[in-house]
Amino acid sequence: MSETIHEHPGTVTHGAAHDDHHHGHHEQSFITKYIFSQDHKTIGKQFLITGIIWAIVGGLFSVLFRLQLGFPGQSFPILETFFGHWAKGGTIQPEFYYALVTMHGTVLVFFVLTAGLSGTFANLLIPLQVGARDMASPFMNMLSYWFFFMASMVMIASLFIHTGPASGGWTVYPPLSALGQASSGSKLGMDLWIVAMALFVVSSLLGGLNYIATILNMRTKGMSMTRLPLTIWSLFFTAVLGVLSFPVLFSGLLLLLFDRNLGTSFYLSDIYVAGEILPNEGGSAILFQHLFWFLGHPEVYIILLPAMGMVSEILSVNSRKPIFGYMAMLGSLFAIAILAFLVWAHHMFVTGLNPFLGSVFVLLTLLIAVPSAIKVFNWLTTLWRGNIRLFPSTLFAIGFVSLFISGGLTGIFLGNSTIDIHLHDTMFVVAHFHIVMGVASMFGMFAGVYH
Amino acid sequence: MQTFFIVAILALGFLITFQIAKASEYVAVLRGEEQSRKQSNKVNAFLLLAFLVLGLIGVYYCNENLKGKILGEAASDHGVLIDRMLYITIAITFIVFVITQVALFWFAYKYQHSDKRKAYYYPHNNKLELIWTVIPAITLTVLVGFGIFYWFKITGDAPKNAMQVEVVGSQFKWEFRYPGKDGILGKKYFKNITGDNPLGQIWDDPANQDDIYIVGEPMHLVVNKPVRLVIGAKDVIHDVGLAHFRMKMDAVPGTPTTMWFTPTKTTAQMKKETNNPDFVYEISCDQMCGQGHWSMRGEIVVETQEEFDVWMVQQKPKYLAVFPDKDPAKPKTDTVAKQATTVAVAGSH
Numbered sequence: 181m182s183e184t185i186h187e188h189p190g191t192v193t194h195g196a197a198h199d200d201h202h203h204g205h206h207e208q209s210f211i212t213k214y215i216f217s218q219d220h221k222t223i224g225k226q227f228l229i230t231g232i233i234w235a236i237v238g239g240l241f242s243v244l245f246r247l248q249l250g251f252p253g254q255s256f257p258i259l260e261t262f263f264g265h266w267a268k269g270g271t272i273q274p275e276f277y278y279a280l281v282t283m284h285g286t287v288l289v290f291f292v293l294t295a296g297l298s299g300t301f302a303n304l305l306i307p308l309q310v311g312a313r314d315m316a317s318p319f320m321n322m323l324s325y326w327f328f329f330m331a332s333m334v335m336i337a338s339l340f341i342h343t344g345p346a347s348g349g350w351t352v353y354p355p356l357s358a359l360g361q362a363s364s365g366s367k368l369g370m371d372l373w374i375v376a377m378a379l380f381v382v383s384s385l386l387g388g389l390n391y392i393a394t395i396l397n398m399r400t401k402g403m404s405m406t407r408l409p410l411t412i413w414s415l416f417f418t419a420v421l422g423v424l425s426f427p428v429l430f431s432g433l434l435l436l437l438f439d440r441n442l443g444t445s446f447y448l449s450d451i452y453v454a455g456e457i458l459p460n461e462g463g464s465a466i467l468f469q470h471l472f473w474f475l476g477h478p479e480v481y482i483i484l485l486p487a488m489g490m491v492s493e494i495l496s497v498n499s500r501k502p503i504f505g506y507m508a509m510l511g512s513l514f515a516i517a518i519l520a521f522l523v524w525a526h527h528m529f530v531t532g533l534n535p536f537l538g539s540v541f542v543l544l545t546l547l548i549a550v551p552s553a554i555k556v557f558n559w560l561t562t563l564w565r566g567n568i569r570l571f572p573s574t575l576f577a578i579g580f581v582s583l584f585i586s587g588g589l590t591g592i593f594l595g596n597s598t599i600d601i602h603l604h605d606t607m608f609v610v611a612h613f614h615i616v617m618g619v620a621s622m623f624g625m626f627a628g629v630y631h
Numbered sequence: 632m633q634t635f636f637i638v639a640i641l642a643l644g645f646l647i648t649f650q651i652a653k654a655s656e657y658v659a660v661l662r663g664e665e666q667s668r669k670q671s672n673k674v675n676a677f678l679l680l681a682f683l684v685l686g687l688i689g690v691y692y693c694n695e696n697l698k699g700k701i702l703g704e705a706a707s708d709h710g711v712l713i714d715r716m717l718y719i720t721i722a723i724t725f726i727v728f729v730i731t732q733v734a735l736f737w738f739a740y741k742y743q744h745s746d747k748r749k750a751y752y753y754p755h756n757n758k759l760e761l762i763w764t765v766i767p768a769i770t771l772t773v774l775v776g777f778g779i780f781y782w783f784k785i786t787g788d789a790p791k792n793a794m795q796v797e798v799v800g801s802q803f804k805w806e807f808r809y810p811g812k813d814g815i816l817g818k819k820y821f822k823n824i825t826g827d828n829p830l831g832q833i834w835d836d837p838a839n840q841d842d843i844y845i846v847g848e849p850m851h852l853v854v855n856k857p858v859r860l861v862i863g864a865k866d867v868i869h870d871v872g873l874a875h876f877r878m879k880m881d882a883v884p885g886t887p888t889t890m891w892f893t894p895t896k897t898t899a900q901m902k903k904e905t906n907n908p909d910f911v912y913e914i915s916c917d918q919m920c921g922q923g924h925w926s927m928r929g930e931i932v933v934e935t936q937e938e939f940d941v942w943m944v945q946q947k948p949k950y951l952a953v954f955p956d957k958d959p960a961k962p963k964t965d966t967v968a969k970q971a972t973t974v975a976v977a978g979s980h
Contacts, residue, residue, distance in 0.1 A: 275922045349919045355884055356867040356921060362802065363921040449885025450821040452831070453802070453866035457822050465868055465883050499742065500750035508760045530870070531881045532888030535786035539779045546771045546778075553767040554760065556731060561759070563738040565751035569668075570675035570743060578679065578739050585731045589724040592771075596778040598716045598785065601709075602877040605870060605917035 216326075218318035224304035226325050228629075230332060231296020238287035245280040248272040266344070278347040279365055283339065285350025286373070290380055291335070293483040293621050295328050298422075301486055301628055302391045302415045309409050311400025316393035320386045327383035331376045338372035346373040351476070354447040354468050358439045361454040371440065374433045381430045384422050391419040410509055414489025417517040418482050424521070425478040432471030439463070466531050473524035480617050481520040485513065487624020488555065488584075491577040494631050495559055498574040499566025505558045512551030519548045529597045530604050538597045545595035552588050556581065576627035580620050587616020669744065676743035683736035687729075702874055703905060706912070706933075707892040710877035712781045719777060723770060789891035793857035796850060798914075799830060800862075800869030800882040803923035805914055806830065807850045811841030811948060816861060824865070827953050834950060840957075844949040849911070849930035852894050853939045859891040869927070872917030875901070881918055894933045901933075 217223060247256060248271075255270035266276040303321065307314050315321045338345040347365025348356040352373065360367040395408070395416045408416075435446040439460075447468045448460035496503040503509060526545045529538050559581050568574065590612040593599050603609060659667035705714050797808035797816055808830060810816045817839025823831035829846065832839045852858050862871055864882035871890075872879050880890040894912075902910045914929035934942075951958040 274925055278919065278922065278924070348921075353868055353918075356919070359867065362867050451866055451884050452821055452824045457824060461885075464886060466886060501752065502754045504753060505755040505760050508755070530879050532883060532886060535783060538786070539782055542778055542782065543775055546775050549771055550764060550767050554764055557763040558760070560731065560734050560738060561753070563735070563742060565753065566738075566742045567744050567748055567750040568676075568739060568742050570672050570679070570739070575675060575679075578735065581735055582732060585728065585735070589728055592724055592774065593717070593720050596716065596720065596774060598713055598778045598781040599720060601785065601879050602713050602717070602874075604879055605872065 216322060218314075218322045220303045220307050220314050220318065220321060223321050223325050224300050224302075227295055227299030227303060227328070230325075230329065231292050231300060234287050234291040234296065234332065238284050238292060241280045241284040241287070244272065245277050245284070248277050275344060275347060275364055278349075278363075279344050279369075282347050282349055282352075282365070283335075283345050286335070286346070286377075288618065289350060289479065289483070290377070291328075291332060293618070293625075294384065294422075294479070295380070297483065297621060297625050298415060298418050298486045299325070299328065299387060300625075301411070301490065302387065302419065305411055306391055306394050306415060307398075309412050310395060310398060311403055312394055312398035315390050316398060317390055320390050324383050324387035324390065327379050327386065331379035331383060334372055334376035334379060338369045338376065341368050341372070343367040343369055345369040351469075351472060352436070353465070353472075354436055354439065355451055355453075355465055358436060358447055359451070359453055359458075360440075361456065371437070374437050374440075377433055378430060381426045384426050388419040388422040388426075391415060392423065395419075406507075406510070409489075410492040410503060410506070410513070411486070411489035413510055413513055414485040414492075417513055418485045421478040421482050421485075421517055421520060425475040425482075428471055429475035432468055432475075435471075436468065466528070466533075469528050469531060470524070473527045474521075476527065477524040478520040480613070481516060483617050483621045484624075485516070487580060487621045487628075488513070490624055490628040490631070491580045492559070492562075494573050494577040494627050495562050495581075497631075498569045498571060498577075499563050500569070501562055501566045503558070504561040504564075505554075508554055509558055512554045515551040516548060519544060519551075523548065523595075526595055526597070526600070529600045542595060542597045546592065549588065549592055549595075552584075556585055556588070571630065573627045573631035576623045576630060580623040580627060583615050583620040583623060587612060587620055591616060672744050676740045679736050680740040683733065686732075705875070705877045706896040706901060707873075707876035707878065707894050709785045709892045710875070711895075712784060713877040716777060716781050720774060723774065785892075786890075789859040789889075790857045793859040793891055794853065795859050795861060796852070797830075797861045797863065798850070798871055798882065798929075799865060800871070800916065800920070800927070801865035802867065802921050803916070803927040804846065805850075805871075805927070805929035807845040807929075809843040809845070809943075809946070810838075811843055813838055813841055817842050821865070828949075832949065834953070840950040841948045842950070843943075843946045845946070849932045850914075851939055851942050852931060852933045853936050854894055854897045854933050856936070857891055857893045859889060862888045862890070867920050868918050869916045869920050870918035872915040873912070873931070874915065875912050879917060897933045897935065898931075899934075 213219075214222060217226070244259075247254075247259075253271055256267075257270040259267035259272065260270045263276065266273055266279075272280075303315070306312070335345075343364045345365060346352060346357065346369045347363060348370070352370070356362050357366050357370050360370075395412060399405075399408070435444070438444040439446050439448055443460075445460035445463040447463050447465050448458065449463040449465070451458040451460060492503050492509060523541060523545045525533060525537065525541045529541075563578075590608070594603055594609060594612055662670075705711050795810050795814065795816060797810075799806045799808070806829060808816060815838040817836045818833045819831045819839075820833055821831045823833060828834075830844065832842065834840070860871065860880070862880050862882045864884045866884060868884070869882040870879060871882055873892075876892055876894060878890055878892050880888050882888065896904070898910065898912060901912070902908055912931035912933060914931060916924055916927035920927065
């Protein structure tokens, strides 16, 4: 990079002058214009394209493991041609199946629905909708993409190593993920997974700080906070959630890396594995789950909020009405963002959690249904007596609301610890989060792209 | 050959769809953009309505079709509570589901674009918003209330007369330990684990000397007698999943967990109820634990007190298998015989 743009109040004018300069006189080279670009729109497109590639890869993973789910144990000789000993005799081997599920989860949750969704739309829309020339720090913005790119490369590399990629589920609970003896996916593949995720956290922090700074400081004249489009509000909350929760995941993963390679016992205690007694004592395997879900739950909203914001705008524009109850929508976004930090242990009702603590988390979890219900009713009222243009974006937005209702209602089952005793770790959970966070957010993403 | 046909049909289908799309695009160009947009708006609105109707029929159809495939009545007292909570939640959410989904698609159809109407300017209405904040809040209070009430019942202390059984998970099997006559599970320490002492029991602890160790065989429980499971794991996190009892608890290395319930139906009863002579209560590992996770299962036999007692007297404490010299019922033997007994016990009676 030939020049550095410093962060100071003059950045806006700098960027502007700089843009005119280039359009008028000498062209930017291909590299600075498209590859190491500092332009928010180009970076947005880079995130989108990388996200699309990851979505295809992650989707193919699910096709493969569904072959096994749909036709258990059946042989597809072509698979052996492609995957060798991972599909001996054309049958998907258990370790291959688990690796596919793990990578499908990791890729879709983090690389597609986090980076691909908020990376794309935050970069593209924030400067346009708050009336800024570009992001607060275009350079940081560029770094954010390239850290994401590096994370992608490391994650892809982990697919091709001899012992296979991480295969302990996308939640990588130790001790399974900490002990190479326990599973071949927990050997080198797991280290690469941690490194890739660490790079990813850096990327999302750089991006998130930038989005927050831009929204707070670079609004155009007259664009007060309460006039911001709901999309921007949702992207703002997304960025805040990300900045506050990703570092916790980072520290959790760092401790895991220590446990794996440096002989510490943060998560390990009383372990006898593969005929060997390990010296570790005093750690807690549950500690990791607390750290992981402290990110993991806000992560769900990091994925869902941008979709909610865009759907609000799209429904309002295409029904030719203002959004019903802007302040209520804003308030419920805020409530969801706050509650997102206070419900993580509902993923851990059957880990031996103190029952009293469990009951507090039931209350807080089901509280989230209230702002969610407000949002649904407000979307419905926005459609009511409108004059609706049914463009593809509108159809996806309506689909989003429908999925969000179904997904949200199944959440009421799972958030209730009593029912969760039975439903925990079952396909009900898989269905629930695929509806509410997977498919609904995808619909939001499509709606945004078509709009 | 069949695969080839399926692929060919898929390709053909894709081609036809593509051609239709292309053709309709040309028609649109001929008719003018505005005209064709209005046309497609109508089609889309109708399709949304059709989707709603077909979707609701689909919900009904799935429900009817899959009715017999659920697990059936819960086989434990806690399971009954959990099922009741489940049905309360289904009832409430089903009403909300139908109302909101119908409203969503109906509005999208009813208020489709029309030149004769103007959109109604309606930015907010505090009263309305208050109503739909308060109603969900009240409903959820009810659900939370029931939920927490049952939750404390289920997770509360086990009754005094509950029998204890220890369940230990490891890749990829379940091992069980009964406390023996004294009713106390002896202390254990993981560094004591050897081939002879798979749980790492501390033999100096007298409470260990009558503990009975079971592996590769079902766990036996007594019908209508509360049981408290003390759950642990040796290597990674496992999960004791008891679908028929509706119970579940993680097995965490280093952190023992517990759960208790009362089985209410014997295995023989369940065989009759399910019309399945091969019925067994299954312990499935419900937490991803490695490559053999899918095959990690155990069995539970629920029987009457008499049957249980008959089974129990046949079991021998592990301690006596390891130290046959201490067995009062047996004459002193040399080390070769000691090993032979160990094998015999491990192979079980």
